Amino acid sequence: MRADRGLLAAIFAGGFCGAIARALVAEALPYESGHWPWATLLVNVAGALLLGYVITRVEDGRELFPDSGRLLGTGFCAALTTFSTLQLELLQMVDDARYALAAAYAIVSVLAGLAAVALTTNLARAEAR
C-alpha cells in the first residue's frame, strides 16, 4: 500500500512537471491558426526522445533510478506530450481547408516521434554493450 502510494506520488509529480513544461513552451511559441504548430511538435518529439531512453533502460533492467519509468515515463513524458492538442490543431487545419498542412503535420509528428523513440532506444542499448 505504501509502495503504491509512492508510485502514485511519482506519477503525479511527473505529470505536474510535464504539464507545466508544456504550458511554458506553448506560451513561448504561441500557436496561430493556419501556421505550423511548433510548440506541440517540440514537446511531443522531446517527450518521445526521453521516453524511448527511459523505458529502454527499464526494459533492460538498467533503470536510471527506482521508479524512473513511473516518474519520468508515465508521469513526465506522457504529460509533457499531448495527443488531444495535436488532434485539435489537425481539425482546425481541416476546418480551414488546409489539407496539405494537416497531412504534413500528422505525418511529420508520427515519423519524428517514431524516429525519436528509435534513436534513444538504440542509444540506451548501445550504452549497455
Add this chain to the structure above:
Amino acid sequence: MSAALLLLVGILGGAGALARLRVDAAVTARAGRRTDPARRQRFPLGILAVNLGGALLLGIVVGFAVHGDRYTLIATGLLGSYTTFSTWVFDSHRLASEGRRGAAALNVGASLGLGLLAVWLGRELGGLF
C-alpha cells in the same frame, strides 16, 4: 502566465496523469479478459481509449466556447496531460520492432483517424449547449 495559473496547470496535469493510469489499466484489464491471453498485452487499447476520450472531451470544451484561464486549465493542464503522444509512438515503435507492422500501422492510423473524428464530434456536441 501567472505563477498561480501555472501551479494549477501543474496540479491538473498531475491529476490527468493519474487518471490516464487508471483508465489505461481498467481498459487493458477488461480487454484482457475477453481476448486471447497471449495477445492481450500486444495492442495498446488502453492508451487508444485514453487518447480518443481525451480528444472527445477537448472537442466538447472547444464546442462550449470555453476561453481564457479556464481553457488553459482544462485543455493545457488536465486534457493535455491526460492524453499522450509519447506513449502512443513508443508503443507503435515497439509493435513494429517486434515485427507486428500491421498492429503498429493500425495503432497509428486508428488513433489519428478516430482522434480527428472524436475531437470533431466533441465540438459538435459541445456546440449544442
